[in-house]
Amino acid sequence: MSKAIIINNLSFSVGKKTILEGINFSVQEGEAFSLFGASGCGKSTLLKIISGIIIPQSGEISVFGINPAQFNNENRTVATVWQSRALFPHLSVKENIWYGLKFKKKSESYKERKYEEIISLLKIEYLQNRDIKKLSGGEEQKIALARALVIEPKVLLLDEPFTGIDRLYKDKLREDLRELLQKVNCTFVFVSHDTDDIYSLSDRIAVIENHRITQIDSPTSLYNAPISKFIAESIGNFTIIPGRIAEVDVKKNIALVETALGIYSGLINKDISFQKGEKVFYGIRPDSYAIGAEKKMLANALFMGKEVKGNACKLLFKLGDGINVNLSFNNPEAYDLIAKNVDNATNFIKLSWDPQDALVLKN
Amino acid sequence: MKRTGLFIILTILVIILSPIIFMALFSVSENRFIVFPVQEYSIKWYISVINNPVVLNSLGYTIIIGLIVSGLSVCLGFMSAYWLNNAKGINKQLFLALFTIPAIVPFILYGLGFLEFARNLGIARSGFAVVIAHTVTFSPLATVYLFHQISRLNEDIEFSARELGAPNYRVIIEIVGGQIAKNIFVCAIVIFALSWDEYIISWFVSGFQKTYAVQVRNMLESTFSPEVFALGSLIGFFILLLVSIAFGFSRKELTLR
Numbered sequence: 001m002s003k004a005i006i007i008n009n010l011s012f013s014v015g016k017k018t019i020l021e022g023i024n025f026s027v028q029e030g031e032a033f034s035l036f037g038a039s040g041c042g043k044s045t046l047l048k049i050i051s052g053i054i055i056p057q058s059g060e061i062s063v064f065g066i067n068p069a070q071f072n073n074e075n076r077t078v079a080t081v082w083q084s085r086a087l088f089p090h091l092s093v094k095e096n097i098w099y100g101l102k103f104k105k106k107s108e109s110y111k112e113r114k115y116e117e118i119i120s121l122l123k124i125e126y127l128q129n130r131d132i133k134k135l136s137g138g139e140e141q142k143i144a145l146a147r148a149l150v151i152e153p154k155v156l157l158l159d160e161p162f163t164g165i166d167r168l169y170k171d172k173l174r175e176d177l178r179e180l181l182q183k184v185n186c187t188f189v190f191v192s193h194d195t196d197d198i199y200s201l202s203d204r205i206a207v208i209e210n211h212r213i214t215q216i217d218s219p220t221s222l223y224n225a226p227i228s229k230f231i232a233e234s235i236g237n238f239t240i241i242p243g244r245i246a247e248v249d250v251k252k253n254i255a256l257v258e259t260a261l262g263i264y265s266g267l268i269n270k271d272i273s274f275q276k277g278e279k280v281f282y283g284i285r286p287d288s289y290a291i292g293a294e295k296k297m298l299a300n301a302l303f304m305g306k307e308v309k310g311n312a313c314k315l316l317f318k319l320g321d322g323i324n325v326n327l328s329f330n331n332p333e334a335y336d337l338i339a340k341n342v343d344n345a346t347n348f349i350k351l352s353w354d355p356q357d358a359l360v361l362k363n
Numbered sequence: 364m365k366r367t368g369l370f371i372i373l374t375i376l377v378i379i380l381s382p383i384i385f386m387a388l389f390s391v392s393e394n395r396f397i398v399f400p401v402q403e404y405s406i407k408w409y410i411s412v413i414n415n416p417v418v419l420n421s422l423g424y425t426i427i428i429g430l431i432v433s434g435l436s437v438c439l440g441f442m443s444a445y446w447l448n449n450a451k452g453i454n455k456q457l458f459l460a461l462f463t464i465p466a467i468v469p470f471i472l473y474g475l476g477f478l479e480f481a482r483n484l485g486i487a488r489s490g491f492a493v494v495i496a497h498t499v500t501f502s503p504l505a506t507v508y509l510f511h512q513i514s515r516l517n518e519d520i521e522f523s524a525r526e527l528g529a530p531n532y533r534v535i536i537e538i539v540g541g542q543i544a545k546n547i548f549v550c551a552i553v554i555f556a557l558s559w560d561e562y563i564i565s566w567f568v569s570g571f572q573k574t575y576a577v578q579v580r581n582m583l584e585s586t587f588s589p590e591v592f593a594l595g596s597l598i599g600f601f602i603l604l605l606v607s608i609a610f611g612f613s614r615k616e617l618t619l620r
Contacts, residue, residue: 053522073528080526086519090541103528151527 004029004155004187005050010059012045019045021211023059027189029154032181034190034198036235037208043191044083046208047157050189051078064154073103079153083160083191085144087132093143094128100151118150121183122176137165138173145180155187162197174200195235207231227269229281229361238283238359239325245278245360255360257282261299261320266358274360281361288357289327291315291337295352301325303347306335317351325351383599390592408593418594421578425559428490428574432497433555437547439498440505445535447506448513459510462503473500474567481568488570496568497558504557505550512543545612552609556602 005027012020020042027033035043048054049061052068061068064077071078079100088096097118101111119125124142127135135143141161148156161177162170178201181188192198198205199219206216207230215227223236232238243259248268255268259282266282268274288295301317308314313334317325327334342349377384385399393403412418447458465473477496481487486495516539524538525531540547562576569577575598582591 048522051522051526053526073530076526076528078526080523082519082523084517084519086517086523088520088524088538088541090544099524099529100527103530147523147527 002029003027004031004064005033005189006060006062008060010049010056010061012042012049012054012056018211020049020056020208023213025206025213025216027187029187030185032188032190032201032203034192034202034205035208036192036195036198036205038230038234039193041208042211043193043208044159047080047159047189047191050155051080051157052076077154078157079148079151079155080157080159081141081144081148081161083163085140087135087140087143087147089132091132093130093132093135096132096143097146097150100147104151114150114152118146121149121180122146136169138169141165141173142176145177149184149186153186155189156184158188158190160192160194161190162192162194177201195237199235205235207235225269226283226359226361227272229283229363232281232283232359232361236283237286237326239286239319239323240361241282241284241319241323242363243280243282245274245276245280248274248276254355255280257360259320264297264358265355266360267356268360272362274362279363281363283359283361284353285357285359286325286327288353289325290352291327291349292341293350293352295354297353297355297358299351300348301351303338303342303349306338308335317349319351383596386592386599387596389589390596392589395589408589409597411588412590412593412597415590418575418578418582418590421573421575424490424572425575428493428497429555429558431494432501432558433551435494435498436502436505436554437509437551439502440550441509441540441547443502443506444509444513445539447510455510459507462506465500465503470500470561470563474564477564478567487568490569490572492568492570493565493574496564497561500561500564501554501557505554508550509543509546512546513539516542549609549612552605556605559598559602 003026005025007023007025010020010023011018023046035046037043045054049056050063050068052071055069066075066077068078088099091099094115097115098111101114104111106114119128122142122145124139124146127139127143130139132143162173165173174197181201188201190198190201202219204216204218205222206213207222207228208214209228209230215222215231217225219235222231226232226236226238229240233240241257241259241261241264243257243264246256246258246263248255250268250270253268253270254265255274256263256265257280264282266284274280284297299319301319304316304318306313306315311330313329313331315327315329315334315338317327319325338349388399388401389397390408391404391406392398392401393405393407394401443462447455474496477492477499478487481492481495486492520542521534521538524534529538560576561574562580565574566577566580573581575594579591579594582588
């Protein structure tokens with residue numbers, strides 16, 4: 001399988017403000033690749049660089065062997081679905097989808113066939129005669145997808161594809177998009193700050209922090225072995241406790257971390273070195289907690305309350321000075337565990353976890 | 364509070380419209396002389412004015428000048444507004460301020476200056492000179508108005524069109540122009556009305572063929588006739604119609620946004 005996108009040491013800044021710095025990655029042909037990061041981290045700018053709209057100051061980029069800055073009507077292989085959708089508001093739904101076809105040097109019958117194919121693939125036949133200004137967010141999204149896919153791009157860029165779509169419809173649209181990815185012969189690059197989106201749609205995820213890529217991995221690897229506090233917190237939903245290294249055992253890949261709640265041991269990444277006394281974060285995986293003192297590491301937690309949604313139950317705790325811990329269970333009876341273990345006078349309860357379910361992360 | 368507001372608005376409206384109302388009243392007076400209140404009503408001045416070949420000729424001439432000026436001004440205004448919106452590293456507000464100069468400088472000075480300029484070019488005292496003078500005067504207003512419309516557009520839409528393979532000129536005309544087509548139309552109507560009504564510059568640079576405003580002035584200088592009131596009322600109604608159409612379109616645009 002060949003490489004669709006190759007980026008080497010790419011940097012971009014506006015005036016003195018750095019937007020992206022030393023970006024390196026490649027995307028395989030047919031891969032669904034995501035760029036994840038907080039708002040304003042530069043991920044949308046990176047998408048615009050891949051599409052050739054923004055030219056970086058330094059570094060190399062090629063999309064199927066062509067520098068996007070040199071894209072023209074004949075060699076352009078990229079299409080984008082913008083966060084704002086960017087539909088042409090003065091054109092009809094059909095004219096929007098047709099717009100890119102007008103510039104293709106193909107026969108009218110071919111274009112007509114492509115148009116029919118795409119509207120049938122996206123199941124949007126019923127939208128053809130609708131007023132473009134009266135479409136819902138999800139419908140707009142489908143028209144934007146159809147408009148981009150009808151020109152048969154080799155790379156489809158999706159910038160925050162589910163922005164402005166209500167929760168219920170978003171899940172359905174995500175399902176539809178996942179189905180579409182399997183049917184369309186295309187390389188996908190998503191930009192999102194929503195973990196649900198990137199988990200469900202990506203083969204690999206690149207995390208951008210402070211204008212740089214800090215980790216590129218599969219969703220499972222990112223969850224199991226996050227290398228930074230940001231990734232552990234945002235992707236893994238870890239509980240993060242600040243502390244200092246008390247002791248490191250490199251052979252066992254374990255470190256002891258002194259925190260305000262006590263001294264705890266956790267796993268360290270063997271590729272990262274830690275020094276005694278160094279400020280670090282101690283991260284506890286959310287699915288590793290036990291209510292009560294069943295496991296080796298212990299902390300006193302203040303029980304704050306519960307949220308029950310159908311069969312799911314979320315228990316809310318506070319550790320120390322205000323570190324929130326939210327534990328989700330798939331049965332509403334999980335609350336019974338609290339009743340059995342909580343100190344009724346203080347509302348405190350013991351939470352426990354095993355060292356192998358905790359990670360020591362660089363500050 | 365509501366009633367007071369309404370009273371104030373109606374008073375202001377009456378003050379603004381009183382010259383037109385009086386003009387309309389005198390235009391239907393039987394009497395040749397201005398006598399108030401009107402004693403006897405007649406439409407004879409209307410019949411007279413629409414049978415006056417000099418007036419009709421100047422009206423036709425002014426319409427042609429207005430259409431050319433409005434078309435040229437909107438094209439120039441749109442192009443410069445688009446350029447200004449996309450320009451990097453310049454003070455856009457300063458440029459916008461410079462663009463409003465022709466509308467601020469007294470027309471008598473502007474007309475005099477333009478007459479000298481036109482003389483040097485050898486086009487003074489011609490319809491061509493009126494077209495150029497009005498275009499130079501009114502196209503900056505189109506620039507300023509259309510700049511504000513273009514700057515509010517979502518730039519991703521333009522990126523999209525380019526990415527879909529549209530050449531530059533089609534992006535500008537079909538996508539940018541298409542999105543503000545109604546504003547362009549409104550702008551064209553307003554500039555047509557401004558060119559139609561402009562007297563001072565036209566008086567300086569027009570030749571043997573007079574625009575309607577200059578013609579009215581000439582009519583007033585020679586023997587006075589209530590035909591002027593009839594003509595004024597007809598023109599006033601026409602301009603009111605144009606402005607209403609323009610206002611209707613801009614309201615529709617606002618509602619859609």
